[in-house]
Amino acid sequence: MKKIFFIILFNLFSLKNLHALIEIDITRGNLDPLPIAVSPLHVDISSEKVENLKIKDLGLNISEIIEKNFKSTGLFNPLKRDAFVQKPDIAHLKPRFEDWRLIKAQALVTGKLLIKNGKLKVEFRLWDLTAAQEMTALAFTTTPSNWRRVAHIISDKIYERLTGEEGYFDTRIIYVAESGPKNQRVKKLAIMDQDGFNTKYLTLGNELVLTPRFNPTNQMVTYMSYFRNMPRVYLLDIETGTQEVVGNFPGMTFAPRFSPNGKKIIMSFAKDGNSDIYTMDLDTRVVERITEHSSIDTSPSFSPDGKFIAFNSDRSGLQQIYVMRSDGRNVKRITFGKGIYGTPVWSPRGDLIAFTKMHKGRFFIGVMRTDGTGERLLTENYYQEAPSWSPNGRVLVFYRETKAGEKGEGFSAKLWSIDITGYNERRLSTKTDASDPSWSSLLSK
Amino acid sequence: MTLKTNLKNIFLVIFTTLLLSACSTAKKSGDIDGDVYTGKETVEFLATGVPDRVFFATNKSSLTTASRATLRKQATYLRKNKNLNVTIEGHADERGTREYNLALGERRANAARDYLMTYGISGKRISVISYGKEKPVNPKSSPLSWSQNRRSVTVKVN
Numbered sequence: 048m049k050k051i052f053f054i055i056l057f058n059l060f061s062l063k064n065l066h067a068l069i070e071i072d073i074t075r076g077n078l079d080p081l082p083i084a085v086s087p088l089h090v091d092i093s094s095e096k097v098e099n100l101k102i103k104d105l106g107l108n109i110s111e112i113i114e115k116n117f118k119s120t121g122l123f124n125p126l127k128r129d130a131f132v133q134k135p136d137i138a139h140l141k142p143r144f145e146d147w148r149l150i151k152a153q154a155l156v157t158g159k160l161l162i163k164n165g166k167l168k169v170e171f172r173l174w175d176l177t178a179a180q181e182m183t184a185l186a187f188t189t190t191p192s193n194w195r196r197v198a199h200i201i202s203d204k205i206y207e208r209l210t211g212e213e214g215y216f217d218t219r220i221i222y223v224a225e226s227g228p229k230n231q232r233v234k235k236l237a238i239m240d241q242d243g244f245n246t247k248y249l250t251l252g253n254e255l256v257l258t259p260r261f262n263p264t265n266q267m268v269t270y271m272s273y274f275r276n277m278p279r280v281y282l283l284d285i286e287t288g289t290q291e292v293v294g295n296f297p298g299m300t301f302a303p304r305f306s307p308n309g310k311k312i313i314m315s316f317a318k319d320g321n322s323d324i325y326t327m328d329l330d331t332r333v334v335e336r337i338t339e340h341s342s343i344d345t346s347p348s349f350s351p352d353g354k355f356i357a358f359n360s361d362r363s364g365l366q367q368i369y370v371m372r373s374d375g376r377n378v379k380r381i382t383f384g385k386g387i388y389g390t391p392v393w394s395p396r397g398d399l400i401a402f403t404k405m406h407k408g409r410f411f412i413g414v415m416r417t418d419g420t421g422e423r424l425l426t427e428n429y430y431q432e433a434p435s436w437s438p439n440g441r442v443l444v445f446y447r448e449t450k451a452g453e454k455g456e457g458f459s460a461k462l463w464s465i466d467i468t469g470y471n472e473r474r475l476s477t478k479t480d481a482s483d484p485s486w487s488s489l490l491s492k
Numbered sequence: 493m494t495l496k497t498n499l500k501n502i503f504l505v506i507f508t509t510l511l512l513s514a515c516s517t518a519k520k521s522g523d524i525d526g527d528v529y530t531g532k533e534t535v536e537f538l539a540t541g542v543p544d545r546v547f548f549a550t551n552k553s554s555l556t557t558a559s560r561a562t563l564r565k566q567a568t569y570l571r572k573n574k575n576l577n578v579t580i581e582g583h584a585d586e587r588g589t590r591e592y593n594l595a596l597g598e599r600r601a602n603a604a605r606d607y608l609m610t611y612g613i614s615g616k617r618i619s620v621i622s623y624g625k626e627k628p629v630n631p632k633s634s635p636l637s638w639s640q641n642r643r644s645v646t647v648k649v650n
Contacts, residue, residue, distance in 0.1 A: 229631035255626055299598055302591040320602030322595035343595040366592055389589035403589050432589045455631030
């Protein structure tokens with residue numbers, strides 16, 4: 048009897064999953080990625096020389112970044128260049144649509160670039176090969192050293208035009224770079240472009256740092272540091288490098304995030320064995336206590352309209368996710384599934400909450416509606432947590448750790464991403480081991 | 493408040509002990525009793541016969557009978573050494589989310605601190621710091637090492 052019950056439950060569970068996979072919106076494209084040809088950008092021969100830059104290859108380099116971005120979405124299938132039927136400059140003027148259709152391309156990207164008076168001028172066009180017409184065209188001017196960003200911005204414009212959604216390529220990820228043996232980890236704040244390039248370290252590794260998060264304009268970061276062995280929430284200005292402790296709390300502050308308008312930091316403050324949620328206004332320095340409960344309240348995350356806060360609490364015994372109004376009233380538990388839940392993060396679109404679930408010794412990253420219904424588990428692994436949303440709310444980045452042996456060997460921490468459809472799981476390239484990722488908003492917005 | 497918590501904890505311990513004795517053959521393996529480390533492997537000493545740490549069950553911060561005995565030894569030692577101040581470090585194992593574990597470590601360190609205070613040690617002499625899961629003593633991924641990592645450690649400051 049017991050066995051039958053179990054089987055029924057199991058079937059329900061798998062049906063639910065099955066349903067989840069079919070319930071995909073616009074990103075159904077990943078079942079049948081759109082064949083797209085990205086022609087290398089034509090380089091104007093009158094271009095000036097620029098130090099440390101191979102101008103001749105720049106057009107190809109930019110198109111390669113665009114291809115890589117497209118491929119990483121799982122929505123596009125960039126076609127091999129050796130099948131291309133027209134020279135870049137000629138295709139850019141007007142492609143022979145029927146020839147490109149022969150290689151099964153449905154969309155074509157062409158462009159050209161010129162370096163003049165120390166400026167990089169780029170233009171590109173996106174062609175609909177089936178309808179035989181131009182879909183979008185754009186030209187812009189920037190400094191030559193920005194060429195990688197040019198590629199990302201072009202990728203975003205094309206992604207937007209083809210999916211109807213904002214892109215997420217001209218973005219950065221801040222994370223904790225890890226090195227050293229597992230029981231003596233050195234951790235530094237690091238920042239990189241979304242595709243793993245331009246890594247910069249923001250701290251030296253002298254003290255333990257954790258959980259960095261961007262503000263809405265991506266210029267400030269809030270994080271936790273054990274500077275002078277006092278675990279506190281800090282605020283860092285990325286441009287100037289200046290940093291300060293947030294507030295004057297007589298104990299550990301942790302789990303910081305910005306409010307959607309960037310004016311407040313919300314965080315936990317732990318005292319006498321009890322963690323509660325507080326906000327501090329960065330202009331007025333006014334501190335407000337949001338929760339007052341003898342349980343652990345942590346991992347707060349605002350809804351994008353600022354009206355609600357999702358957080359993690361063990362007031363029911365074990366870790367669960369709760370939602371309350373931003374003044375702390377009307378607290379409601381939203382997770383009732385099997386296992387325990389942590390790290391709620393509100394989607395930038397406002398429709399979903401991403402979370403970590405722990406059940407029977409396994410770790411899951413999932414999403415649910417903001418009332419806790421419609422739970423979908425996207426990925427299961429030995430250890431993973433801390434999802435962070437892409438700015439368009441379509442992709443999650445998180446970190447995953449592996450099992451360690453007797454002396455800690457075999458241990459690694461890496462960044463991974465997955466679409467909220469549950470498809471397209473991939474590892475992000477980082478120079479070192481990495482954890483606690485936080486995705487910026489679009490830089491060029 | 494503290495007294496109430498203590499009473500509650502005592503009930504918990506009695507209850508847990510009853511539960512454990514009911515299924516001790518199944519749950520007791522090596523140096524883990526239920527879920528709590530009972531071995532000596534990682535333990536250091538503040539002085540002869542005064543262990544520096546106590547261990548916790550997964551997601552819990554309640555003190556076991558053995559933990560209380562250890563802390564009473566620490567309290568006796570601290571009463572004898574009136575000028576000595578300590579920091580209690582609270583730790584969690586690696587099988588939980590980072591932020592929750594920071595809070596859990598703080599709660600564990602304070603459970604130990606509260607107990608020392610009920611045995612007459614001034615709170616002014618005891619600071620706490622939580623490291624969450626950041627400083628495992630045993631790097632291996634196994635139930636045994638996790639049980640060794642779920643701990644609070646009393647460290648001399650001066």
